[in-house]
Amino acid sequence: MSATLTPPSTAQRRAWMAVLARAPRAELEAALTDALAGRERPTYDWLRPPEIGLAMVRGRVGGSGDPFNLGEATVTRATLRLHAVDQAAATVGVACHLGRDRRRAELAALADALLQMPEHHATLQHRLIAPLAAREADRRAAQRAEVAATRVEFFTMVRGD
Numbered sequence: 001m002s003a004t005l006t007p008p009s010t011a012q013r014r015a016w017m018a019v020l021a022r023a024p025r026a027e028l029e030a031a032l033t034d035a036l037a038g039r040e041r042p043t044y045d046w047l048r049p050p051e052i053g054l055a056m057v058r059g060r061v062g063g064s065g066d067p068f069n070l071g072e073a074t075v076t077r078a079t080l081r082l083h084a085v086d087q088a089a090a091t092v093g094v095a096c097h098l099g100r101d102r103r104r105a106e107l108a109a110l111a112d113a114l115l116q117m118p119e120h121h122a123t124l125q126h127r128l129i130a131p132l133a134a135r136e137a138d139r140r141a142a143q144r145a146e147v148a149a150t151r152v153e154f155f156t157m158v159r160g161d
Contacts, residue, residue, distance in 0.1 A: 008116060016115055016129050020108040021097040023132045028107045035127040042114065047092065048079040050102035073098055078105040082113050091116050 020028065052074060059070040077096040084090040093113025095105045111128060114120040 008121065013112075013116070016125070017094070017108075017112060019129050019133045019136065020095065020111055022136055023104075023108070025101050025104040025107070027132060027135060028104060028111070031128045031131055032107055032111055035124050042110065043083045044080040044093075044110065044113070045083065046078070046080055048077065050076055050078040050105040052076050052100050052102070074100055076100055076102060076105040078102070078109045080106070080109045080113060082117075 023031075053076075054072040055075045057070045057073050058067050060067050075096055075098055077094075079092065079094050082091045082093070091113045093109040093111070093116070095108035095112060097105060097108065111124065115124050115129070
């Protein structure tokens with residue numbers, strides 16, 4: 001039955017990978033452990049073990065003008081393949097995030113691979129991605145409120161002729 005389910009769309013995968021990339025390691029580890037509670041921990045092989053490197057960050061003049069090199073940022077990436085009876089059906093998980101945390105990249109790649117599997121998708125979406133996305137939204141809302149508290153409104157009064 002699970003073989004007839006359609007794989008997640010590119011937009012769905014992009015959305016959960018963005019959540020995984022921004023999730024702090026402790027939250028990601030706790031949420032993944034909770035989501036896999038009572039299940040056997042999946043085994044995998046590394047296609048690309050977690051490695052730390054640099055990525056060039058590009059900016060645009062005025063936000064939409066000519067591009068320019070802003071500087072370099074440290075990133076960690078990893079790629080793994082879950083063990084499967086049929087190697088052709090093995091699922092590949094990918095992770096990339098800012099920073100130097102190899103374990104966090106491992107957890108995110110594992111979550112990505114499991115989310116692509118129909119038998120794990122609904123559970124992980126509900127118990128892993130939704131709570132992490134909600135926490136991220138709360139953090140952003142708090143940051144927006146903090147910034148809004150310091151906003152200064154400038155206005156010009158028009159004088160009579």
